[in-house]
Amino acid sequence: xxxxxxxxxxxxxxxxxxxxxxxxxxxxxxxxxxxxxxxxxxxxxxxxxxxxxxxxxxxxxxxxxxxxxxxxxxxxxxxxxxxxxxxxxxxxxxxxxxxxxxxxxxxxxxxxxxxxxxxxxxxxxxxxxxxxxxxxxxxxxxxxxxxxxxxxxxxxxxxxxxxxxxxxxxxxxxxxxxxxxxxxxxxxxxxxxxxxxxxxxxxxxxxxxxxxxxxxxxxxxxxxxxxxxxxxxxxxxxxxxxxxxxxxxxxxxxxxxxxxxxxxxxxxxxxxxxxxxxxxxxxxxxxxxxxxxxxxxxxxxxxxxxxxxxxxxxxxxxxxxxxxxxxxxxxxxxxxxxxxxxxxxxxxxxxxxxxxxxxxxxxxxxxxxxxxxxx
Numbered sequence: 001x002x003x004x005x006x007x008x009x010x011x012x013x014x015x016x017x018x019x020x021x022x023x024x025x026x027x028x029x030x031x032x033x034x035x036x037x038x039x040x041x042x043x044x045x046x047x048x049x050x051x052x053x054x055x056x057x058x059x060x061x062x063x064x065x066x067x068x069x070x071x072x073x074x075x076x077x078x079x080x081x082x083x084x085x086x087x088x089x090x091x092x093x094x095x096x097x098x099x100x101x102x103x104x105x106x107x108x109x110x111x112x113x114x115x116x117x118x119x120x121x122x123x124x125x126x127x128x129x130x131x132x133x134x135x136x137x138x139x140x141x142x143x144x145x146x147x148x149x150x151x152x153x154x155x156x157x158x159x160x161x162x163x164x165x166x167x168x169x170x171x172x173x174x175x176x177x178x179x180x181x182x183x184x185x186x187x188x189x190x191x192x193x194x195x196x197x198x199x200x201x202x203x204x205x206x207x208x209x210x211x212x213x214x215x216x217x218x219x220x221x222x223x224x225x226x227x228x229x230x231x232x233x234x235x236x237x238x239x240x241x242x243x244x245x246x247x248x249x250x251x252x253x254x255x256x257x258x259x260x261x262x263x264x265x266x267x268x269x270x271x272x273x274x275x276x277x278x279x280x281x282x283x284x285x286x287x288x289x290x291x292x293x294x295x296x297x298x299x300x301x302x303x304x305x306x307x308x309x310x311x312x313x314x315x316x317x318x319x320x321x322x323x324x325x326x327x328x329x330x331x332x333x334x335x336x337x338x339x340x341x342x343x344x345x346x347x348x349x350x351x352x353x354x355x356x357x358x359x360x361x362x363x364x365x366x367x368x369x370x371x372x373x374x375x
Contacts, residue, residue, distance in 0.1 A: 001350040005096050006034035008041065008062055011346030012100055012339070016110065020130070020235060021103040026068045031087055032096020038062050041343055043336045044356035045329050047097060052086050054358050056093050063090070064339055066111070066332055068099045104335060105237060106130060111284035112239040114334035118259040119282065119303065120243060127238025127281050128293045131230045134202040135162065140212055140223040141176050144192040147217045152196055154215035158208040159200035168199040202227070238283035238290050238304075240297055245278065249301065249322045252277040256303060256324050260334070261359065263327040264366035269301075270312055271322030277301045281321070284331045295320040305331045329361040 009029060021027045030047075042060040044051045047069040055063040069083055077084035090097055105111045108126075116123050138155065142148045148171075156167045176193040200208050205225060212223060247255070250273040257267040280301045281294040287304025291311055294302035295318075302321045305328040312323055336355040343353045 002037040002039040003347045003350050004034065005032055005036045005038050005062060007347060008038055008343060008351070009034060009098060011343055012064065012098060014346070015339070015342045016100040016104040016107045018103055020106040021101065025102045026071050027099050027101050027103050030069055030097040030099060031091055032062070032098070036061065036094070036096065038096075038351055041340075041351055041353045042356055043340045043343075043353065044358065044360070045332050045336065046360040047086065047099070048360050049082075049086060050358045051356055051360060052089055052095075054356055055095055056089070058354060060095060060354070062096045062098060064098050064100070064343075066099070066101060066104060066335060066339075068101050069097060100339065104339070105285065106235050108234040109338060110235075111332055111335040112237070112282050114338040115282045115284045115303070115331055116239045116241045116280075118334040119241075119256060119280070120259075121239070121241030121280055121282065122244075123239045123241040125234060125240055126232075126236030127240055127283060127290055127297065129232035129234070129236040132233045133163070134230060135199055135228040136202050136205050136208075137197055137199050137226045137228065138205075138208055138212065138223055139195065139197050139226070140216065140221055141174075141193045141195055142221075143176075143217060144173075144194060147215075148194050148196070151212065151215045152198075154211040155196065155198045155200075155208055158211035159198055159204050162199050162201060170197040171195065172197075199228075238281055238287060238293070240279070240281050240299060243278050243280065246276040247278075249273050249275045249277050252280075252301060252322075253324055256326060260326060260330040263330050263359070263361045264363040265327035265330070265361065266366065267324065267326050269322060269324045270316050271301070275300070275322050277322060284335065285328055291315060291320075291323075303331075327361045327363070329359075 018027055038061040040060045041062045042055040043064045045066045047065040077087045079085050079088040113123060142151045162168050172195040174193055174195055176191045178189050212221060249269055249271055253267055253269040277300040279299045281297055281299040283290050283304040286306040288307050288311060299321045301324055303324040305326050307323060307325045340353045340355050
């Protein structure tokens, strides 16, 4: 059984919307023809030579990776360059390459949800939540009659869909009071009107106001535009969750080591080994930038990768959360199974989906040194 590459892309982009990616990122289809058939997919963290070897060995027509192959702009992909050689190999063998990077970090569920699940955490929300798309509400008043439908439809068309709804609006009957512009000066008119309220994406404000002015029977219709408060969404960087019960930091470090694939880097922790740990923040990949958010959240421990010496040392000095530092690749590897499940479910089992077994952490040699030795 097979599916089209376009079907696999649609499934991945529904789970990991490209709009969630950082502005500097490079996500989506790197090479491949969306009309091609796909019967086998391989999911991995890194688009490196050994993973391409694995994809070709298992006959995959699609390689899905978390990290981009071409993150920075290039002027060519000659086969005489390391990355260009990989692109040429994939194209020659008819294997597409697709990347979900910071959009998968921010998605819900995403990379950090997979890490939290691997550690046995019950997730309560993101560590650094993204705001929901900003919304406005426009309120206007329309004389009873055919104009109500015309104005309502014009506003909805200009506003477009809101979140997962085709539109959000409300109508209330009432009485408008106005002084005529000419004649009968001072006389107050009462007019049966309908109050229309329409919610709209803030980016559509100018279009909605223009549509109101064009459709309303008055030369200068009365209206209000109200900005909604920014609200946090379930999407964003990192996750906060809780263990079923407290355990000392040394046991929690063992838990992390057992849950993630082994690497030369290993797992190391900063803090009192006997410190109780229950509420935990995690961030798959480089989470150094979110250390302040973990501290502000009041968690007992923070699990991430690529922590630097000085921020870690200052965190310990200030009494912040215990830190558990793991290899970057290992922290993101649980996401591969999540992405594989996205494809299996969306494509109805019509495609064979595998998770790469190649360990692509760049560190290959490590040595444990006796504690206390300084020379």
